[in-house]
Amino acid sequence: MTQPLTAGVSLKPQHYADALACRAEGLWFEAHPENYMAAGGPRLAWLDAIARDKPISLHGVGLSLAADEAPDEDHLAALKRLVDRYQPALVSEHLAWSMRRGVYAPDLLPFPRTQAALARIADNVDRMQEVLGRRVLIENPSLYLPLEGHDLGEVAFLAALSRRTGCGLLVDVNNVFVSAHNLGFSAEAYLDALPAEAVGEIHLAGHAPDANADLLIDTHGAPVAEAVWRLYGRLIARIGQRPTLIERDDDIPAFQDLMAERERAHALLTRETVDA
């Protein structure tokens, strides 16, 4: 793939045929590897076909890097098989946990960002990169819980993790916006403090207000909010073009609707390239 990645979209089974047929410049697709950990069948066949002429990103949600234990070796081996099969342009995971003593909580759970946690998670990211034989990107999750006991802010923690392991960062601008609202910090200051050279991918997604409390929920079930587009413009004006995903996991619209949002990011990215 010599064409640079501009804006991509989440790959959903109901969009397989549209994704395969689409010829948009710079387009790429991101898939959750957990949805392709099968022995065979139509899912893998579709991804085979799409990966033949489009760049693919594998965005893991279940490796549980922020657990207080090593990542599950079976899961890592399954991820390795997919990385070998699809040769993805990007591979990413989250600064969060979801496995504990062999039980999976389907969510991205928080933790106190202590020095001990940094050492543990750096070991886990090292293990992931060792098994996959490549650099990975680590994403900031949405936060909902004001925790005591942090030694480091999230940006400082991610920057230190990147320095220790060589991993890159996946900056989810919507998650920054949601966390900033929920925990009461400045999204602008957060984005301005990120180490530009470490950022390898950006996510944009929609959110919604919680029904019961003054919280924003990272639903991935709505178009990207205007406030998030503004933060995105601010980020790429500072750090330059990065592959940017329109992420959608719930209330999936027609492929064309997702692509319309994607075109907006693509336009911003290609304009940024010309200016730079």
Place this chain on the structure above:
Amino acid sequence: MPDGFHDRFLAAVGGDEAALAPWCAGPAASAGLAVYRNTTAKGAADALAAQFPTVERVVGPAWLAAAAVAHAADHPPRTASLLTYGEAFGGWLTTFPPAADMPFLADLARLDWLWTGAHLAADAPPLEATALARLTPESFARYRLVLHPATRFAGFDDGAPSLWQALQPPGDPPADLELGDAPEGLVFVRPGLDIDHRVIGAGTLAFLAGCGAGESLAAAAMDALAAEPGLDLSTVFAGLVAAGAFTELRTLS
């Protein structure tokens, strides 16, 4: 700070919010924990709904979501890939009081589960009918048929397979869910990428089971005739081969 944040966090999401008191407390903690509680429950419920579409067609999304939350408390996911989450759901439904007036529901779940197994199974070329040219009735004892990796089948004491078929889209689900008294089986095949299914009788079921157990063609045929005397075996055999139920004809060693 004490140790054991992760265990205490899970306890707090499970309802014991005081367990997390060293790290957070008060209304903001309760509100945040509620978000994680809801997201985790929704994750398990969405995964189960995706796995059991025929059950969902009968009971509706809200009923299934409530059942999924109760089921997840007894059988939480064990792997981060939820593609194979739900193996216990069919059996569990027989113990779920709100399902008591729908005795067929557990069997519909079992059939959905077989569909998932066929969907995710390894790829393999289906056995071509021409490969059977070397077979003669006298050689049946020296060969066995290897099931295609995606072939799945099961037998039931009633007409659950016909009911399951009637509930498949794109048609509207039947207004009355009629469950026949006669025992039936169902076989799923996936010779390529598309899954096909057909209702089968006791003889065909016994034949498939014999093949799956590694029996010779002769032994599987005997099983089939014992289960269903008078069965037209050559038609059953040709139909299964044409459907793609097998991948290989192998000489018995």
